[in-house]
Amino acid sequence: MILLFMIGLACCGASTVGAEPASTPRADRGSLDLTGWDSRQDGIVALNGEWAFYWSALWTPDDFRSGKTPQPTGYFTTPGYWNRHAAGANYPADGYATLRLKVRMDPQDGAMALKVNNIFSAYRIWVNGELVASAGTVGKDKGSTVARQIVQTAPFRAAPGEQELEIVVQLANYSYTKSGFQNAIQMGSDARIEALFRRNMEGTFIAFGACTIMALYHLALYALRRREHSALYLGLFSLFVAVRIPFVNDRYIYNWFPDMNWELFCKVPYAVFFFCSIMIAMFVRSLYPRYFARPIVVAMQASGAAATLFCLLTPQRWYDKLLIPYELLTCGFIGYTLYVLVRAMRDRQAGTLTFMIGFAGLSGTIVHDFLYMSEKTHLGSLAPYGLLIFIAMQSLILAGRFARAFAEVERMSSRLLAMDKTKDEFLAQTSHELRTPLHGMIGLSESLIDGVAGELPEQAVQNLQLVVSSGRRLAALVGDVLDYAQLKHKDLTLIRSDIDLRSAVGVALQLNEPLLGGRRVRLANDVPGRLNVSADENRLQQILHNLIGNAIKFTDSGSITVSASEAGGDVEVRVTDTGSGIPEAVRARIFDAYEQADGVRREGTGLGLAVTKKLVELHGGTIRIETPPDGRTCIAFTLPRPARHTAPTLQAAAGVPRREARTGSRTAAEIEDMAAMREPDAEEGDGNGDGSRLSGARILIVDDEAVNLQVLRNHLTMDGYDVIEAADPVEALMRLESGFKPDLAILDVMLPRMSGFELCARIRERYSAGELPVIFLTAKPLDVDVIEGFDAGANDYLTKPVVKRELLARIRLHLRLAHWNRALERRVKERTERLEEALASLQQARSRLIQAEKLASLGELIAGIAHEMNSPIGIGVTASSHLAERTKALLARYGEGGLRKSELEAYLAESSETADILLGNLRRAERLIATFKQVAVDQTFEERRTFGVRAYMEEILLSISPKLKQSRHRVVLHIEPSLETVGFPGAFYHIMTNLLLNSLLHAYDDGQEGTIVIRAEADAKALTVTYADDGKGIEPELIPRIFDPFVTTKRGRGGTGLGLSVVYNLVVQTWGGTIVCDSVAGHGTAFQLVLPLPRATLEGTG
Incomplete structure (x- = not known):
């Protein structure tokens, strides 16, 4: 099918040689009849056919009008080349000639134009005596001829009523192997010719842009994935095809760069063709290395490189002769490639069918271009479009390949995640399985040393101390392994705070002093005061412990000094010792895992410094080894300074639970000091001392390991506590539900039938953290386990093996806190009752005072009533008294018989006035009483x-x-x-x-x-x-x-x-x-x- 497609495309191209559709008129013996043709309606016409041909003559339109021109040498069929066949003979490529065509047509309205391209290699064109287009310089010898290739439109206007056009072309060529018209001159209305010109240029731009984008894409892909050599070859192939596009078809390169060198213009299309054959061969070989024979690729590389070099070093007439042999070689390569693809497809290679479709499109267009360059077709170069088909298919192949690769990555990622989870579970389980027996071994040995079974001989005590020491070293190794695994996978979270560095170093030196074992080594703290760092205190203690412990290990006498100073925005800490030093060969890898400076004579696993380096880097610092001139060994590391000034602390956050560093974030002595703090003053009458309360406290232990139970029983009974044991959570819950309330509970996490976290949550449903403290004592040291424990309601979290003094100190601390909490709750309750009584008394007093205020207001009201009623009543009394006296006087006069009429009239007048006064004041009093009554009602x-x-x-x-x-x-x-x-x-x-x-x-x-x-x-x-x-x-x-x-x-x-x-x-x-x-x-x-x-x-x- 693919071969038939290629043959059909070639035949289709060959059928266009010198032929136009039957409806297109052709010139005959120098004359073209376009009668009935309308430039505006019928579109563009190609001026194909026989032009009058004048060899070795440069005639102008004036020469033809004068009638002095001889008969034509013959007739030249366009498009075509005169050195191939013209006027019945073959003429040399070098030379000059004149071509003339008369066009008969109906009178045309409006502007017209010619589209001229690919005339080799210099020309001038006249229409009806007017010069309308030219390219280069037309001369009669090589020296006077300048070659140029310019695609252009030549507008002209026919005279009104004109029915014949005379087109004269002068042509000269001394620099190209072909002379004549590669493409026909086209004629039409000015608008249609201009639209055709723009459309062809846009097509060139689109093809150029598409190939360039594809080239950049594949080159970028290669830059990201250097193993994808196929992307490099395809990218270079696409890039050079994009470079070739402006040099073929309408050859717009001269429109953009009119001064381009002619030799460069001729060489680029050939050189690109030769080079691209190398790229496509290497591309196919990279995709199908099993099927594609290496000698074939070597042959294509050698022939392509030789042809490219020959093209660059020789003139056009020479390398043009390589074209046909190389085209035949390319056709052979195409056939072999198709054979390879058939084999690959038979073996069901993924994407082969898609690749074959794209390769067929590319190969067909390349074969067509061979025919085009051999003048067997005039469709122009189609290789860029074949490349687009090829690249589109390649994009599908790459998309499929990436999809499969992504699916494979997802599958592998899922598998790796599962393996990583399995690894974490293995480490956690191994840690638990190691820590539990270590806890038993160390705990039982310590209790024996403390005399739980009676006094032991001194030799036995020394042996048990060695057992404890070995157990703790093994526990430290387990911790280092877990820390290294967490740091490697970046699973470790820092809780930063501002830390007083001198205090932190002092604690580390104090804790490491027992490691000296009687050696004459001085530990010095030269860190200046008030020097703070921003760090996780637990991890800082671990860093210092590892470095100081490492220095102690290699120092038999002398001193170990810890100093520090500011270094820009950081603080540099230096641990210097006078030990045996670190060999030069070991320094470069001393911070690698499992690396030791003297692993034969010294104990250790080689993980301490590796963990230290990762912890320092996790803090954002650096660590290095220095060798001062005095021969000492100095390990220096940096830590960031606090971002802002805050009060420095030695402990990051009291009560913040996390797995401790190798030495614990607090020393047992510190915790004992906290546990020994006096209780706040008790209420009067509460005279029992705190010691009596702690002695005999009931402690519930829930653990399914008999050894762990025995260790805790030994430790706690010796300290005077009453121990109640439960082998599983169900038994513990049954005891609690039956009414038993311990003073403190110690739980393991890994328990049968129910985890310790679930048991703690169930306990919290009944008792708060202040009522019943819960301490987890477990072999699960990971941060996630610690967080889950505190989320479940724990008061504290300890990991096995635990230091006996620290365990007892923490128990005493939590018992005291619980007792203080109960005492405070009792006092708060008593004082609340007193406050409620006082509040009730105050409310009663307030009510009485408010009532008193109301009574006072009523008193004011009564006083006002008395004051206001006094006026009308006083006036009424006065008026009544006056009227009574006048009445007595009138009666006396009447009794004497001397009452006159005038006196009676005066009395009657005064009586009437007095009555009016009495009535007015009584009515005023009535109004006052009504008003005061309303006010009283409103207040009630x-x-x-x-x-x-x-x-x-x-x-x-x-x-x-x-x-x-x-x-x-x-x-x-x-x-x-x-x-x-x-x-x-x-x-x-x-x-x-x-x-x-x-x-x-x-x-x-x-x-x-x-x-x-x-x-x-x-x-x-x-x-x-x-x-x-x-x-x-x-x-x-x-x-x-x-x-x-x-x-x-x-x-x-x-x-x-x-x-x-x-x-x-x-x-x-x-x-x-x-x-x-x-x-x-x-x-x-x-x-x-x-x-x-x-x-x-x-x-x-x-």
């Missing part, structure tokens, strides 16, 4: 009603008028007489009365006269009242508490401190409003009250 019942604000305010002033007159202060009301509101008049009475009395009592000194201004205004939502006095104001520190109960400035002058509190409660709680106080000392006080209208009123208003 908290009911909403509509009331006049100004009238009610005047009644309030009337009720306290005796105090106002006594104080001689002036009250000014800025309230409209018609202002009404809906609310609680009784609450309003108490609010305004308390504000007035507060000002009269607190705002002014004795004898001072002042002014109180009250404003009121209302809108659709609320009544706003502003109350202000010009008194001495309130101190700033009292303003935030001014509405609190019992806050007063005149406790000794009758102030209870409840007045403003009552106002606040009435405004906020009864009325649902707000009140704000604004006061400046010495400038008075103002209150603003916002009293909202009820919702029903608002809705009615709306």
